[in-house]
Amino acid sequence: MTQARKTMVAALCATMSVGAFVATAGAAQAKQLTIAMITHAQPGDTFWDIIRKGAAAAAAKDDVKLIYLSAPEGPKEAQLIQNVIDQHVDGIALTLAFPDAEAPTVKAAQAAGIPIVGFNAGVDQWKAMGLLGYAGQDETVAGKAVGEQLNKDGAKNVICLDQQQGAVQLEARCNGIKATFKGKMEVLYATGYDMPTVKARTQAKLQQDPTIDYVVTLGAPFAPVVLDAIGAAGSKAKVGTFDMSPVAVDLIAKGKLQWAIDQQPFVEGYEAVDMIWLNKTNGDTVGGGQPVLTGPFFVNKDNAAAVAKYAKAGTR
Amino acid sequence: MTTAVETARRRQALPQSVWKKVLKRPEAGALGGAVLVFAFFWIIAPPFRQLAAFTTVLYQASTIGIPAVAIALLMIGGEFDLSAGVAVTSISLAASIFATHAVGGLWAGTIFSLFFALALGAVNGWLLIKTKLPSFLVTLGSFLMLQGLNIAITKLITGNVATEDISGMAGFGALKSIFAATFQFGRVQVSIAILYWLALAAIATWILLRTKTGNWIVAVGGQGDSARAVGVPVARVKVGLFMAVGFGCWFLAMHQLYAYNTVQSGAGIGSELLYIAASVVGGCLLTGGYGSAVGSALGAFIFGMTTEGVIYADWDADWFQFFVGAMLLLATVVNTWIRARASKGK
Numbered sequence: 253m254t255q256a257r258k259t260m261v262a263a264l265c266a267t268m269s270v271g272a273f274v275a276t277a278g279a280a281q282a283k284q285l286t287i288a289m290i291t292h293a294q295p296g297d298t299f300w301d302i303i304r305k306g307a308a309a310a311a312a313k314d315d316v317k318l319i320y321l322s323a324p325e326g327p328k329e330a331q332l333i334q335n336v337i338d339q340h341v342d343g344i345a346l347t348l349a350f351p352d353a354e355a356p357t358v359k360a361a362q363a364a365g366i367p368i369v370g371f372n373a374g375v376d377q378w379k380a381m382g383l384l385g386y387a388g389q390d391e392t393v394a395g396k397a398v399g400e401q402l403n404k405d406g407a408k409n410v411i412c413l414d415q416q417q418g419a420v421q422l423e424a425r426c427n428g429i430k431a432t433f434k435g436k437m438e439v440l441y442a443t444g445y446d447m448p449t450v451k452a453r454t455q456a457k458l459q460q461d462p463t464i465d466y467v468v469t470l471g472a473p474f475a476p477v478v479l480d481a482i483g484a485a486g487s488k489a490k491v492g493t494f495d496m497s498p499v500a501v502d503l504i505a506k507g508k509l510q511w512a513i514d515q516q517p518f519v520e521g522y523e524a525v526d527m528i529w530l531n532k533t534n535g536d537t538v539g540g541g542q543p544v545l546t547g548p549f550f551v552n553k554d555n556a557a558a559v560a561k562y563a564k565a566g567t568r
Numbered sequence: 569m570t571t572a573v574e575t576a577r578r579r580q581a582l583p584q585s586v587w588k589k590v591l592k593r594p595e596a597g598a599l600g601g602a603v604l605v606f607a608f609f610w611i612i613a614p615p616f617r618q619l620a621a622f623t624t625v626l627y628q629a630s631t632i633g634i635p636a637v638a639i640a641l642l643m644i645g646g647e648f649d650l651s652a653g654v655a656v657t658s659i660s661l662a663a664s665i666f667a668t669h670a671v672g673g674l675w676a677g678t679i680f681s682l683f684f685a686l687a688l689g690a691v692n693g694w695l696l697i698k699t700k701l702p703s704f705l706v707t708l709g710s711f712l713m714l715q716g717l718n719i720a721i722t723k724l725i726t727g728n729v730a731t732e733d734i735s736g737m738a739g740f741g742a743l744k745s746i747f748a749a750t751f752q753f754g755r756v757q758v759s760i761a762i763l764y765w766l767a768l769a770a771i772a773t774w775i776l777l778r779t780k781t782g783n784w785i786v787a788v789g790g791q792g793d794s795a796r797a798v799g800v801p802v803a804r805v806k807v808g809l810f811m812a813v814g815f816g817c818w819f820l821a822m823h824q825l826y827a828y829n830t831v832q833s834g835a836g837i838g839s840e841l842l843y844i845a846a847s848v849v850g851g852c853l854l855t856g857g858y859g860s861a862v863g864s865a866l867g868a869f870i871f872g873m874t875t876e877g878v879i880y881a882d883w884d885a886d887w888f889q890f891f892v893g894a895m896l897l898l899a900t901v902v903n904t905w906i907r908a909r910a911s912k913g914k
Contacts, residue, residue, distance in 0.1 A: 294834050295833075296718060296719045296722070296729045296730075296832055296834020297729060297834055298728065298729055300729075301728060301729040417886075417888075417889075438885070440879070441885050443838070444837070445832040445836075446835065446836075446838070446839060447824060447828045447835070448627070448631035448824065448827075449631070449875070452624055452627055452872070452875070453628075453875065453876070455624045456624050456625075456880055459615050459621050459624065459880070460613075460615040460880045473730065476828070476829070477828060480827075480828075483757075485620070486755045486757075497730070498733070499733055499829075566728045
């Protein structure tokens with residue numbers, strides 16, 4: 253071996269051992285975690301975008317890699333869970349919108365030792381399915397709160413406008429209203445974000461039954477459309493909405509929309525990721541076996557101004 | 569000999585009865601279906617009888633009917649467009665984002681979106697001609713791509729998945745009165761979209777029945793190769809038809825933008841099937857070469873009556889889609905039955 257060669261080998265060994273040392277040190281510190289978030293969001297929905305922003309904020313703060321996936325149907329959501337199991341993620345945050353369809357893959361993930369946190373949908377199912385925790389609004393509780401509010405507002409005949417027939421968390425809202433509201437309530441279904449259809453169907457319903465005096469929309473983007481329909485039908489009905497949007501906050505400030513019930517989606521997304529991180533890094537479970545409630549919070553004319561700037565930034 | 573010729577000539581000269589002429593039109597069946605559905609809801613749903621209800625139905629019909637007129641022409645020309653529903657959302661997003669983030673003016677955004685719409689159609693047509701794939705596949709591809717682009721680009725530029733409210737911008741008032749004005753007649757509100765819908769159906773009918781282009785469209789859809797052999801510019805006709813669909817989508821997109829102020833980037837999925845269904849219920853053949861623009865308007869009208877009628881009848885909301893489907897099927901069966909009778913009774 254020549255001198256030059258010897259030096260080179262030595263140098264190489266040195267670099268390698270340093271490399272190895274750095275690698276072990278890194279592993280000891282904790283390699284970057286990968287957390288998957290799987291939702292039943294309709295693509296392009298404002299509400300879900302806020303959840304995603306919350307999740308991204310938590311991921312950035314906890315130094316976690318976040319994989320965000322969504323599909324608005326049960327079997328597809330289950331497929332996505334399988335997909336991230338195959339990717340060997342460190343934790344899964346998911347919405348139990350279709351608990352029966354998701355149950356087998358949730359079991360598979362648990363068998364693979366992946367901690368799972370539920371959020372947004374499935375407040376009645378997460379515990380039975382053995383999830384680590386749950387962040388969200390109890391939709392029935394929120395619905396009941398709306399029912400009380402409607403009683404206070406003196407409503408007699410109410411329409412609950414549901415944009416996604418068959419989604420359990422939306423049904424729970426309408427059922428919650430029914431539980432506490434003393435007047436008559438009927439559900440009207442629309443087809444997602446097809447706004448002319450939302451308008452025409454609401455208009456038709458108001459013409460069919462002119463005694464309707466309140467409409468509750470289950471998503472903020474529908475509130476202005478319903479206000480339009482009320483104008484077109486010559487009705488005097490008032491409107492309140494679940495969830496928020498900058499437009500909705502603005503309408504509340506102007507007194508056209510009565511209230512919005514906020515489940516603080518940013519907190520849902522944030523908490524779901526953070527709960528997994530706490531579990532992976534410190535063995536914590538959050539909630540003490542109870543759901544971590546992120547709402548309901550009523551936004552009305554009195555507090556609309558305070559909320560408006562966050563709504564405008566797309567985080568509330 | 570002379571007598572035979574004489575009889576033949578006389579038979580030719582003999583005016584066909586008006587009734588038979590009407591029955592032989594492609595839209596005759598749809599007219600029958602529309603009358604049936606109308607009568608049905610008139611009888612069972614008292615709120616359906618108000619004039620206000622009629623305009624609600626027409627409004628719902630117009631939002632399907634505006635693109636459906638163009639889709640009918642395209643289907644007569646032998647092609648499909650599955651991207652039309654999402655394209656409506658793309659076009660209104662294009663107008664809104666261009667106006668708010670590029671130039672700061674709604675007029676410019678509106679004009680930009682018109683070119684964008686025509687370009688979308690031209691690209692669909694061009695891909696069809698170049699790849700020689702069935703239009704079902706080509707436009708399925710553009711349908712999915714637009715769905716992704718709608719959300720991705722909106723999020724990239726605005727940071728959110730819905731566009732900003734444009735109702736405060738300069739020019740909004742004027743543009744709203746062009747695309748989304750409503751006229752109040754007593755307690756009845758009529759949207760301008762209804763007038764545009766009827767006008768577009770009339771123009772398309774005139775093109776089909778009275779112009780050379782109309783003949784070309786039917787020829788291209790019926791017998792593409794023969795049409796090419798006799799000198800019809802098949803490629804140009806098809807690209808033109810896709811651009812016409814782009815134009816129809818643009819009209820609806822502008823109506824939605826100025827009527828609802830913001831655009832939700834996930835909207836529009838599924839509407840393409842309604843446009844196609846309206847055309848088929850209205851007498852267009854899935855195989856091309858046959859159909860009418862008036863028929864597509866009647867198809868949209870049937871659809872509007874059915875979806876609203878179920879609400880006026882106050883049937884259980886859980887059964888909503890079932891009733892809509894059943895009524896549409898019934899209308900189409902009546903439609904085909906009338907058409908079959910008409911073509912038999914020569």
